Amino acid sequence: MKRYAVLAVGIVGLVFLADGVWIHVKARVAQVLLRVAFERVLRGAAEAKPWPWADAHPVARLSLDRTGDELVVLAGSNGRALTFAPGHLEHTVAPGTEGNCVIVAHRDTHFAAVRELRDGDVVRVRTPQGTFAYTVVARQVVGEKETWVTQPSSGTVLTLITCDEPGKRLVVWASSDRG
Numbered sequence: 001m002k003r004y005a006v007l008a009v010g011i012v013g014l015v016f017l018a019d020g021v022w023i024h025v026k027a028r029v030a031q032v033l034l035r036v037a038f039e040r041v042l043r044g045a046a047e048a049k050p051w052p053w054a055d056a057h058p059v060a061r062l063s064l065d066r067t068g069d070e071l072v073v074l075a076g077s078n079g080r081a082l083t084f085a086p087g088h089l090e091h092t093v094a095p096g097t098e099g100n101c102v103i104v105a106h107r108d109t110h111f112a113a114v115r116e117l118r119d120g121d122v123v124r125v126r127t128p129q130g131t132f133a134y135t136v137v138a139r140q141v142v143g144e145k146e147t148w149v150t151q152p153s154s155g156t157v158l159t160l161i162t163c164d165e166p167g168k169r170l171v172v173w174a175s176s177d178r179g
Helices: 002-042 079-084 112-116
Strands: 058-064 069-075 099-104 122-127 130-143 156-163 168-176
Touching: 002 058, 002 069, 002 079, 069 079, 112 156, 112 168, 122 156, 130 156
Parallel strands: 099 156
Antiparallel strands: 058 069, 058 122, 122 130, 130 168, 156 168
C-alpha cells in the first residue's frame, strides 16, 4: 500500500510540474505565432489573428533594451490574451500618441524582465505607425486596486504593469519627448 501512495504522490507531482512547464512553453510558442501575425499587421492587415480561433490580435512589438527581450503585444487585456502575450489596456492611448499607454502582462512569463528595468533604460514600441522610444523614469509597487496608474496623463507616457507580491502590482513608467 505504501508503494501505491508514493506512486500517487509522484504522479501528482509530475502533473503539477508539467502544468508549470506548459505555461512557459505556451507563452513562448505563442510569441512565435504572434510575431508572424504582427508582420502581417505591419504589411497592412487590420487584425491579423495569430491562430484561427484567437480572440485578440497583435498591435505592437515591445523591446526592452536592457534585457534584449522582444514581445508582441495584443489588443486587450483579458485573461485569455494575457496567457499568450502582454496586452494593451483598452481604455488607454495607442503607443506613440500623447497620453498614457498602458501595457500589462504576467510577471512569471512575459514581464519577468520588467523587474530588471531601471531609470534611464530604453523601452521601444513598434507599431504600424512607427517605432517609439521611451525612457524609464520611475517604478513603484502599488496596491492592485490603485487604478490611478492607468489614468490619462499629459505628455507621452508608457506604463508597464505586472504582478508583484499578492495584492500588489509593480508599475514602471517611461516617457518620451514625442507628443
